[in-house]
Amino acid sequence: MFIRFRLSVSEFTFEVLCRMHDNKIEIGFIGAGAYVSGNHLPNARRNPSLRIRAICDLNTELLERHRAAYAPDYVTTDYREVLRDGRIDCVVLGTQHDMRLPLIQAAAEAGKAIWVEKPMSATNEESRRIVDVVRRNNVLLQVGFNRRFAPGVVDLKRVIQKFPRVQMIYLRAIEERKLWPDWPFTPKHGGTLGSEACHFLDLSVFLTGAEPVEIAARGDAMYAVAISVGFANGALAEIFCGVHGSAGYPKEHIEVFGNECTAILKSFVELNICGVEGEVDRSYPLEFDPMPDAFRELPAFESLYRKNKHWREHIPPEDFANRHYYRSQPQVNKGRYEALDDFARAVREKRNTTGCNEIDGARATAMTIAAAESLRIGRPVPFDLQSILG
Ligand SMILES: NC(=O)c1ccc[n+]([C@@H]2O[C@H](COP(=O)([O-])OP(=O)(O)OC[C@H]3O[C@@H](n4cnc5c(N)ncnc54)[C@H](O)[C@@H]3O)[C@@H](O)[C@H]2O)c1
Structure with missing residues (x-):
């Protein structure tokens, strides 16, 4: 008994010393499929404040690949093992949309x-x-609305704060259906509205800095939806989201207008600004560039367009087969590294996230539900977050 006690104390002391030594946040992953494999795992590995302690997934073949690539202390198919682990400070939940509340x-x-x-x-x-x-247990929760952290969006937000007023916002995200996996296009996962438009509903709130008061939608939740959001400060956002385009053209575009000022962010690589004193156009490097020597003479968006179009015409068959393009498609900086880094800092500093917390997550869900309701009844739907949260 005495020996066991001494051993466990020395093990504990050793563990504490190790952690103090490298002073890293220990992270566990629960659900490590396509998105986590392509983004959070490589981003956690290259983040000096994070250490990958555990990876959990139901797919054992995938777990073995992650074990070889990331050398976590262990892999497991049982998420409870990760949650019982006293060394783990934080977890990334990367399962599909129907596995949230219990986790x-x-x-x-x-x-x-x-x-x-x-x-x-x-x-x-x-x-x-x-x-x-989350509140009862006083824990930090951050939702993966990474675009708020994209360098282009951070600049856009700073620039539009100089507008006398933000009056209109247009957000467009058009994908190509056959490049997507099938699972998001099922009612329980919400289709384009639930899995993509939620990003832009959240971003519209972030950019206007106001609460939504009315939502009107047209189209269909599964494949193509146009959503108008009215805000308490009078601003208007139009969100145009669907999967009927070609992935050859860069997917996302954000335009902001107000009192003779304009700021346009083209697919996270080029920001054009007119009417704002002291602000000049700027561009942002790709996060991953499969053709670093091509189209260098062109402006950032034009160059991205040519590279993206070339990628679409030459998608490697294995990427197409597993619907996983992070190794072949030019990757614009959507703030994925920066968002996870901010989360790690918040964990270390024991502060709230500067990104999206549980209220932002709840608002985005409520906005998608209001948009779905508007689609169903064919009329605008009033929106009041306070009464929704109770
Ligand atoms: N932020 C973004 O821009 C962005 C982009 C794409 C996907 N996503 C989100 O990432 C999430 C995952 O999407 P995906 O495409 O990687 O899906 P996926 O199906 O490829 O991965 C989900 C993984 O969760 C695992 N899983 C399911 N139940 C589990 C359980 N009980 N315990 C452990 N593992 C479990 C599955 O085995 C699978 O490997 C979704 O919420 C999706 O919307 C975010």
């Missing part, structure tokens, strides 16, 4: 800081329960 509840009750991929929840009731469990 968030268990992680919050285990005292872990939580990164949850978007959308945070599928219903307003789920959001209320998530807000409640």
Whole structure:
């Protein structure tokens, strides 16, 4: 008994000393499929403040590949093992949309800081329960709305704060259906509205800095939706989201207008600004460039367009087969590294996230639900977050 006690104390001391020595945040992954494999795992590995302690997934073949690539202390198919692990400070929840509340509840009750991929929840009731469990256990929760952290969006936000007023915003994200996996296009995962438009609903709130008061949508939730959002400060956002385009053309575009000022962010690589004193156009490097020597003479967006078009015409068959393009497609900087880094800093500093917390996650879910309701009844739907959260 005495020996066991001494051993466990020395093990504990050793562990504490090790952690003090390299002073890293220990992170565990639960659900490590396509998105986590392509982004969070490589980003965690290159982040000097993070150490990958554990990776959990139901797919054992995938786990073995992650074990070889990232050398975590262990891999497991049981998420409870990760949540029981006293060394783990925070978890990334990267499962599909129908596996949220039970994982968030268990992680919050285990005292872990939580990164949850978007959308945070599928219903307003789920959001209320998530807000409640996170607050009761006083844990940090950040939702994977990474675009708020993209260098181009950070600059855009700073520039539009110099507008006398933000009056109109246009956000466009058009994809190509056959390059996507099938699972998001099912009612329980929400289609284009639930899996993509939620990003831009969140971004419209971030950019206007105001609460939405009315939502009107046309189209269909699964494949193509146009959403108008009216804000309490009078601003208007139009969100145009679908999968009927070609992936050869860069996907995303954000335009902001107000009192004779214009700022346009073209696919995160080029920011054009007119009417704002002291602000000049700027460009942002690609996060991954498969053709670094091509089209160098062209402006950033034009160059991205040519590279992207070339990629679309030559997609490697294995990438097309597994619907995973992070190794072949030019990757613009959507703030994925920066968002996870901010989360790690918040965990270390024991502060709230500067990105999207549980209220932002709840609002985005409620906005998608209001848009779906507007599609169903064919009329605008009033929106009041306070009454939704109760
Ligand atoms: N932020 C972004 O821009 C962005 C982009 C793409 C996807 N995503 C989000 O990432 C999430 C995952 O999408 P994906 O395309 O990687 O899906 P995926 O199906 O490729 O990965 C999900 C993984 O979760 C695992 N899983 C399921 N239940 C589990 C459990 N109980 N315990 C452990 N593992 C479990 C599955 O085995 C699978 O490997 C979704 O929420 C999606 O919306 C975010």
